[in-house]
Amino acid sequence: MKFMVLLYENEENWNKLSETEQQEIFSAHMAFTEAAKAAGVLGGGEPLEPHTTATTLRRRNGRLTQTDGPFAETKEQLGGFYILECKDLDEATEWAAKIPEVDRGSVEIRPIMSMG
Numbered sequence: 001m002k003f004m005v006l007l008y009e010n011e012e013n014w015n016k017l018s019e020t021e022q023q024e025i026f027s028a029h030m031a032f033t034e035a036a037k038a039a040g041v042l043g044g045g046e047p048l049e050p051h052t053t054a055t056t057l058r059r060r061n062g063r064l065t066q067t068d069g070p071f072a073e074t075k076e077q078l079g080g081f082y083i084l085e086c087k088d089l090d091e092a093t094e095w096a097a098k099i100p101e102v103d104r105g106s107v108e109i110r111p112i113m114s115m116g
Contacts, residue, residue, distance in 0.1 A: 002043060002112040003084045003092040008076035009105030011050055028100045036084065041095060043083035051077040076105050083112070 014022070029047075036042035056067050082099070086092040089109065096107045 001086060001088060001092075002114075003086060003089070003096075004110045004112055005045075005082040005084055005092070005096050005099065006078055006108040006110065007080045007082075007099060007101040007105070008074075008108065009079050009101050010075055011077050011079070013104070014079075025100050025104075032098050032100075035098070036082070036095060041084050041086055041091075043085045045080065045082035047080040048078060079105075 017025075033042065033045065051069060054069050056069065058065050058067075079101070082096075084092050084095055086095065089111070092109050096102065096109050099107050101107050
């Protein structure tokens with residue numbers, strides 16, 4: 001089964017960290033990435049630019065609108081994602097629990113719908 005693991009954190013808190021603290025978190029992500037690759041469960045993943053660079057589209061009554069930023073005001077912003085291929089939700093949860101944001105923000109695990 002494929003799972004999308006969404007990483008959320010308050011960007012203001014991230015920006016308050018020292019360069020050394022940010023590098024430690026980045027290193028933890030690299031270690032997670034290497035371990036997930038070695039185990040054969042990593043299907044991809046990327047960090048995202050800050051939420052202020054987002055664009056949201058909506059079509060209502062045939063009219064398309066475009067707004068800056070994410071679609072909802074929240075204390076935590078989507079900062080990146082991983083795609084994990086695991087045998088079940090339990091295994092995906094075990095892997096997701098190793099991601100640094102689980103201690104700093106939140107990690108959401110969503111099964112990817114099979115279209116085949």
